[in-house]
Amino acid sequence: MNIKDPTAVQAKIIPYFLNGKNVLCSAETGSGKTLAYLIPIVQNLLYSQYQKSGETIPNQPSAVILVPNRELAEQVYNVACDLCKHSDIRPHYFVGGRSTKRFINNPELKKMDILISTPGSLSKLLTNKIYNTDMVKYVIIDECDTMMDDSFMHLTSRVLRKLNVESSLHDGLELGTQIGLFSATIPKDVISTLRGLVDLESLERIQTPAVHKLMPHISQKFERVKSSEKDGLLLKRLHHNVLKSTATMVFCNTSSTSSYLSYLLAENNIAHEMVNGKMPQRVREGRYNRFQMGEVEVLIGTDILSRGLDTCRTQHVINYNFPSFLSDYIHRAGRVGRIQSQGTGFVLNYISNIWEVDLVWKIELAARKVGILDNVDANIRKQLNKINTKESSFI
Numbered sequence: 001m002n003i004k005d006p007t008a009v010q011a012k013i014i015p016y017f018l019n020g021k022n023v024l025c026s027a028e029t030g031s032g033k034t035l036a037y038l039i040p041i042v043q044n045l046l047y048s049q050y051q052k053s054g055e056t057i058p059n060q061p062s063a064v065i066l067v068p069n070r071e072l073a074e075q076v077y078n079v080a081c082d083l084c085k086h087s088d089i090r091p092h093y094f095v096g097g098r099s100t101k102r103f104i105n106n107p108e109l110k111k112m113d114i115l116i117s118t119p120g121s122l123s124k125l126l127t128n129k130i131y132n133t134d135m136v137k138y139v140i141i142d143e144c145d146t147m148m149d150d151s152f153m154h155l156t157s158r159v160l161r162k163l164n165v166e167s168s169l170h171d172g173l174e175l176g177t178q179i180g181l182f183s184a185t186i187p188k189d190v191i192s193t194l195r196g197l198v199d200l201e202s203l204e205r206i207q208t209p210a211v212h213k214l215m216p217h218i219s220q221k222f223e224r225v226k227s228s229e230k231d232g233l234l235l236k237r238l239h240h241n242v243l244k245s246t247a248t249m250v251f252c253n254t255s256s257t258s259s260y261l262s263y264l265l266a267e268n269n270i271a272h273e274m275v276n277g278k279m280p281q282r283v284r285e286g287r288y289n290r291f292q293m294g295e296v297e298v299l300i301g302t303d304i305l306s307r308g309l310d311t312c313r314t315q316h317v318i319n320y321n322f323p324s325f326l327s328d329y330i331h332r333a334g335r336v337g338r339i340q341s342q343g344t345g346f347v348l349n350y351i352s353n354i355w356e357v358d359l360v361w362k363i364e365l366a367a368r369k370v371g372i373l374d375n376v377d378a379n380i381r382k383q384l385n386k387i388n389t390k391e392s393s394f395i
Ligand SMILES: Nc1ncnc2c1ncn2[C@@H]1O[C@H](COP(=O)(O)OP(=O)(O)OP(=O)(O)O)[C@@H](O)[C@H]1O
Pocket: 002, 003, 004, 005, 006, 007, 010, 027, 028, 029, 030, 031, 032, 033, 034, 035, 183, 184, 307, 308, 309, 310, 312, 334, 338, 339, 340
């Protein structure tokens, strides 16, 4: 794996987790959180395998890792396979999609120690008793702020209840399920969201010094543009980047804008891939992988690409649409400047709406003071609407 020393978050988390503690961890994007939770889980599983003998029961995982999307599930699975390749620990991932129904009617029986899945898919499998989670000892919720937000919360909480995380914690840590919650952005009110699902008293809150700060090694540029100028500027920038082989991710806020941009780039002969949540999983994966393999230099997408993906070859991020949430800004910007990244990281933002300015001020202030971005979960658009600011073009 080409790893010699632990990163800051790994040095903090691994001993805690090995000591049976539940953790809520926030650490900056690209800082190695995946291995921070996988290493202690694998070590504990190796130890318990060594202790116990006898046959292993298929479809009965000891660890469950929940992630918000399928690309991230596959990525975590690949890291887990790499880590376990010289052992008997078997990672497995299930992300459903169209084949879920078929799978439920005709499930495979497989040895699996670590199961990686999304809350939606796992919830269906648990309801249909395809996997037996009675022996689950470790539960990880990656990108936990997103997994606890309005779009996911009902599914995440349903899965957590089925995994019996809270009641087993009350039974005592030794016998109970250990839980780890991880993200680069943890909103202030996360504790109240977790109440009733996780034993809060046993939860150690761990964060690295750089969390919720703008990373000094990534340049961020904010260009005020008229809406009508944006397309021309983007095309010019992308022609230049393709010529220089600079891998670039372009973020939009909606699937329809991503489709529009894909047409625009195709008309202007810019080779690219485009990914959004409306396309079938297999197509989505193929397109993302082609960008990761360097077959194209430009990837257009929505925020399904902004979280967790280890896009180390990406050098530029362009926010064609500025994100509505501060947390999304942090995650999008985190696709560059990762540990294994080559070259420089650069984030370019096209600013063309009045509501975007407030967020830019916050970010700029934090950058100048090397300070913390406050209230990372803020929806700026909602806040401004509250104080009667009508969204409009300001140039
Ligand atoms: N100790 C280490 N030494 C060198 N490289 C490492 C180390 N730990 C992890 N990495 C590499 O760092 C990169 C980023 O790791 P990872 O994807 O786990 O970050 P992350 O903190 O989960 O990021 P995000 O918040 O975006 O999800 C990966 O390519 C991984 O292989």
